[in-house]
Amino acid sequence: MKRVAVIGVGQTPFGEHWNKSIKHLALEAGIKAIEDAKIEGKDIEALYIGNMSGMFTSQEHLGALAADIAGLNPIPSTRCEAACASGAVAFKQAWLSIASGQYDIVMAAGAEKMTDIHGNNALNALMGAGDQEWEGSIGLTFTGLYALIARRHMHEFGTTREQLAMVSVNNHRNALKNEYAQFRYEITIEDVLNSPIISDPLHLLDCSPITDGAAAVILASEDAVKKLRIENPIWILGIGHATAPLALHDRKSLTRFDSTIIAARKAYSQADIKPEDIDYAEVHDCFSINEILAIEDLGFCRKGEGGKFVENNGINDIVKINSTGGLKAIGHPVGATGIRQICDIVKLLRNSGKYGLTQNVGGSGATCVVTIFGKE
Amino acid sequence: MKRVAVIGVGQTPFGEHWNKSIKHLALEAGIKAIEDAKIEGKDIEALYIGNMSGMFTSQEHLGALAADIAGLNPIPSTRCEAACASGAVAFKQAWLSIASGQYDIVMAAGAEKMTDIHGNNALNALMGAGDQEWEGSIGLTFTGLYALIARRHMHEFGTTREQLAMVSVNNHRNALKNEYAQFRYEITIEDVLNSPIISDPLHLLDCSPITDGAAAVILASEDAVKKLRIENPIWILGIGHATAPLALHDRKSLTRFDSTIIAARKAYSQADIKPEDIDYAEVHDCFSINEILAIEDLGFCRKGEGGKFVENNGINDIVKINSTGGLKAIGHPVGATGIRQICDIVKLLRNSGKYGLTQNVGGSGATCVVTIFGKE
Numbered sequence: 001m002k003r004v005a006v007i008g009v010g011q012t013p014f015g016e017h018w019n020k021s022i023k024h025l026a027l028e029a030g031i032k033a034i035e036d037a038k039i040e041g042k043d044i045e046a047l048y049i050g051n052m053s054g055m056f057t058s059q060e061h062l063g064a065l066a067a068d069i070a071g072l073n074p075i076p077s078t079r080c081e082a083a084c085a086s087g088a089v090a091f092k093q094a095w096l097s098i099a100s101g102q103y104d105i106v107m108a109a110g111a112e113k114m115t116d117i118h119g120n121n122a123l124n125a126l127m128g129a130g131d132q133e134w135e136g137s138i139g140l141t142f143t144g145l146y147a148l149i150a151r152r153h154m155h156e157f158g159t160t161r162e163q164l165a166m167v168s169v170n171n172h173r174n175a176l177k178n179e180y181a182q183f184r185y186e187i188t189i190e191d192v193l194n195s196p197i198i199s200d201p202l203h204l205l206d207c208s209p210i211t212d213g214a215a216a217v218i219l220a221s222e223d224a225v226k227k228l229r230i231e232n233p234i235w236i237l238g239i240g241h242a243t244a245p246l247a248l249h250d251r252k253s254l255t256r257f258d259s260t261i262i263a264a265r266k267a268y269s270q271a272d273i274k275p276e277d278i279d280y281a282e283v284h285d286c287f288s289i290n291e292i293l294a295i296e297d298l299g300f301c302r303k304g305e306g307g308k309f310v311e312n313n314g315i316n317d318i319v320k321i322n323s324t325g326g327l328k329a330i331g332h333p334v335g336a337t338g339i340r341q342i343c344d345i346v347k348l349l350r351n352s353g354k355y356g357l358t359q360n361v362g363g364s365g366a367t368c369v370v371t372i373f374g375k376e
Numbered sequence: 377m378k379r380v381a382v383i384g385v386g387q388t389p390f391g392e393h394w395n396k397s398i399k400h401l402a403l404e405a406g407i408k409a410i411e412d413a414k415i416e417g418k419d420i421e422a423l424y425i426g427n428m429s430g431m432f433t434s435q436e437h438l439g440a441l442a443a444d445i446a447g448l449n450p451i452p453s454t455r456c457e458a459a460c461a462s463g464a465v466a467f468k469q470a471w472l473s474i475a476s477g478q479y480d481i482v483m484a485a486g487a488e489k490m491t492d493i494h495g496n497n498a499l500n501a502l503m504g505a506g507d508q509e510w511e512g513s514i515g516l517t518f519t520g521l522y523a524l525i526a527r528r529h530m531h532e533f534g535t536t537r538e539q540l541a542m543v544s545v546n547n548h549r550n551a552l553k554n555e556y557a558q559f560r561y562e563i564t565i566e567d568v569l570n571s572p573i574i575s576d577p578l579h580l581l582d583c584s585p586i587t588d589g590a591a592a593v594i595l596a597s598e599d600a601v602k603k604l605r606i607e608n609p610i611w612i613l614g615i616g617h618a619t620a621p622l623a624l625h626d627r628k629s630l631t632r633f634d635s636t637i638i639a640a641r642k643a644y645s646q647a648d649i650k651p652e653d654i655d656y657a658e659v660h661d662c663f664s665i666n667e668i669l670a671i672e673d674l675g676f677c678r679k680g681e682g683g684k685f686v687e688n689n690g691i692n693d694i695v696k697i698n699s700t701g702g703l704k705a706i707g708h709p710v711g712a713t714g715i716r717q718i719c720d721i722v723k724l725l726r727n728s729g730k731y732g733l734t735q736n737v738g739g740s741g742a743t744c745v746v747t748i749f750g751k752e
Contacts, residue, residue: 060504061459064742076617083437100476128436241452243440366440
């Protein structure tokens with residue numbers, strides 16, 4: 001398999017974009033990525049786009065649509081979907097398409113326009129990520145699913161309500177410097193605990209928001225990196241992608257995501273590095289409990305100690321977690337998040353550190369993609 | 377790039393499956409493909425599934441769900457979507473994943489459950505394949521879009537209403553022997569002309585139906601074909617995938633699909649064969665006019681002569697078109713059709729002939745995937 005690097009990144013501001021459609025958001029992110037890579041649109045040979053649900057916009061066929069509005073016809077363009085991990089699976093297909101020798105320069109993008117429908121309908125659309133027959137049909141929402149996980153984690157390991165709140169506090173503080181973040185203000189543990197309960201034990205400020213946004217990256221083969229004389233390629237060292245049962249009742253445990261554990265094992269093995277080698281990790285904190293699960297399942301601490309890990313303002317000797325604000329503060333346009341995480345890791349590694357990791361989760365852990373990046 | 381073959385195929389009957397959900401349809405097709413390949417589920421390393429729209433079932437995340445119900449967790453599983461070409465793009469990703477050297481045995485499937493919602497809502501969901509801002513917003517349906525194409529083809533080339541009808545007559549006759557077909561009865565030109573007008577000049581019997589169904593194939597690397605001692609591998613010789621503007625008003629011509637022309641050129645070139653070498657072609661007759669366009673754009677006759685080509689009971693010296701019944705008579709569960717076409721070509725080539733071709737179209741031609749198969 002051929003080596004592949006990320007050579008350009010771009011994203012829209014994340015937030016409520018009442019005056020832009022999903023195709024215009026995707027276009028804006030794509031142009032920024034092309035400019036960042038210092039290439040031209042005509043250099044792109046194929047396009048992959050992550051997008052979760054046509055239920056938000058009634059628009060499917062987003063692959064062809066993105067190529068259309070970007071003036072990139074007739075290049076092949078494919079939408080990939082794995083719920084909130086749609087961005088990462090699109091990125092994986094883009095990587096495989098170059099690793100196979102089929103293409104040299106490919107764009108991977110992610111986009112979601114979530115505010116075009118009423119909030120209740122948005123929650124229904126999001127439930128398409130779970131098992132509609134077993135979970136949706138009995139009225140479970142995604143906050144409900146993660147609330148069950150949080151309550152069990154508190155029961156098994158003594159994780160406290162304050163530790164959950166600390167995840168949101170840390171991520172809001174980290175987002176202060178992120179010009180693309182939806183929420184750029186600090187919050188306190190008291191703010192989280194005093195915010196309305198959505199699904200006990202999770203409060204409003206434990207939850208990532210409904211967001212519009214898009215992100216895009218340019219991938220290139222080693223040959224193309226040399227030919228284009230790219231100065232700061234960030235190499236893809238390993239990608240792990242794993243699935244687990246959709247319905248929580250079919251899992252052996254509520255307090256770990258086997259999909260994360262297996263995907264991480266594969267990614268670390270491909271990259272031939274260990275958790276302690278990672279400088280930056282962008283993990284999937286769709287709800288506060290999920291950042292704690294991620295920290296444990298990715299091997300940054302032992303199972304059950306994730307709550308303690310996030311205390312002390314998130315400062316530790318091992319790895320900087322969600323140092324750009326996470327899904328909680330940056331916002332979570334579901335199909336775009338996996339690509340946004342990659343944009344942030346690439347920008348961080350260009351400045352400092354050696355290895356970065358992204359963890360993008362679909363549903364309540366039925367899909368997980370872990371990707372490891374490095375400078376060499 | 378490594379060589380890849382199809383070693384197993386399976387599908388459900390196509391029709392109205394009131395007692396089965398989309399996941400049970402996908403499971404049934406997958407088991408048949410596994411049995412046909414004489415492998416076991418645990419041999420499968422990755423899964424790709426084509427599915428057009430969560431609007432039909434409110435269920436997204438079909439990749440993980442298919443792996444879940446099949447007991448294939450934790451293998452990576454990805455849903456791919458390109459409207460009615462979702463099956464073919466899923467197949468293309470499965471091919472790339474083996475060609476890259478990442479996997480040796482992969483399943484590609486397609487599934488759609490279209491009867492879970494009211495017919496009008498199904499038409500709205502299908503319009504997600506077009507440009508919702510420019511076309512859906514003014515009330516255009518897919519029959520309307522193809523009616524515009526049909527009228528223009530009649531105007532430019534003198535194609536007759538009877539020639540359009542002949543497409544449906546041929547496909548219904550071809551489906552008589554297809555045990556999986558939704559409609560297994562003959563119709564006449566008069567039947568078509570006397571059926572209700574849906575969108576002038578297209579009548580009810582020019583249109584493929586609303587259908588539930590699933591199909592699956594097993595792909596294998598050359599190493600795996602040898603190791604498993606597969607007796608009748610059908611090799612993938614070329615895949616072309618191209619896009620065009622979604623909205624008809626952005627095309628240079630209404631009477632050709634540039635996506636088909638470009639995808640076919642690439643597939644023929646990769647396979648190093650010509651249109652006249654093809655023994656069987658499964659083409660995308662979602663509406664009768666589209667089979668005529670396909671025959672022309674794939675190079676089986678000159679532009680404008682497709683109407684004449686389908687006369688004479690579809691018998692010609694060049695290629696057998698839709699010899700199992702086409703979308704019109706087999707049915708068109710949109711995400712499954714591209715894989716069903718491949719199942720049929722593989723079964724045909726196992727019996728006779730040397731080369732087969734599938735053409736799977738998304739929307740009104742914004743996506744086209746052309747794949748060429750052969751025995752060596």
